[in-house]
């Protein structure tokens with residue numbers, strides 16, 4: 088690795104304030120954390136669609152997709168999860184600084200890792216959503232058939248089965264995907280966003296569902 092004293096940072100000629108003005112929005116990182124099968128991707132996709140249709144510049148970073156590309160060299164040991172989230176945090180910061188609203192869906196099982204991302208993003212730009220779902224419900228859903236394989240020992244270090252998950256201690260929003268419908272959980276997130284960021288309708292984009 089090259090030492091940082093041999094790297095000179097370049098500074099953009101476009102300021103953050105100019106970018107926000109051009110994008111007509113306050114960049115935010117909406118971070119969804121929870122067990123596999125808890126509902127992170129479902130809610131991320133619905134939230135992105137909702138915000139996009141209201142004219143916001145928004146995009147998703149999702150564990151499954153990131154692990155297929157940027158982080159396809161990483162596994163699920165504690166160190167690899169830490170590196171996965173370090174890269175995601177750096178990527179999210181670039182996107183925030185470019186003016187985007189970023190929705191991130193990662194198990195992100197360690198409080199320390201989530202706090203590192205909050206600090207990287209900036210405290211006022213980070214919104215933590217705890218997608219709360221019991222392990223029993225996740226196992227019953229077994230959306231991808233991974234829990235059955237984890238319980239048989241075929242997949243090691245599986246969160247909730249053979250690897251830890253530390254629930255957030257002070258999340259901004261908690262959704263309970265055992266008790267709530269998808270619409271109810273989505274509404275909770277949107278209501279929190281509206282209490283923090285003025286969601287003004289701009290040019291709406293009509294998309295088929």
Ligand SMILES: Nc1ncnc2c1ncn2[C@@H]1O[C@H](COP(=O)(O)OS(=O)(=O)O)[C@@H](OP(=O)(O)O)[C@H]1O
Nearest residue numbers: 123124150163168171193194195196243244245246
């Ligand atoms: N061992 C193990 N533990 C947990 N998850 C596993 C594992 N192996 C594969 N998968 C699949 O990887 C997805 C989670 O990736 P993440 O990048 O979100 O994980 S982490 O934040 O680094 O912990 C996760 O996606 P979701 O089910 O959408 O959460 C799984 O499909």
Ligand SMILES: Nc1ncnc2c1ncn2[C@@H]1O[C@H](COP(=O)(O)OP(=O)(O)O)[C@@H](O)[C@H]1O
Nearest residue numbers: 123124125126127128129230264267268269272
């Ligand atoms: N309130 C809810 N919010 C999100 N998903 C829900 C909810 N209630 C039930 N589900 C279901 O739970 C499953 C969650 O799967 P998924 O979004 O892939 O989870 P994850 O991305 O956390 O692995 C989906 O089948 C979804 O329809």
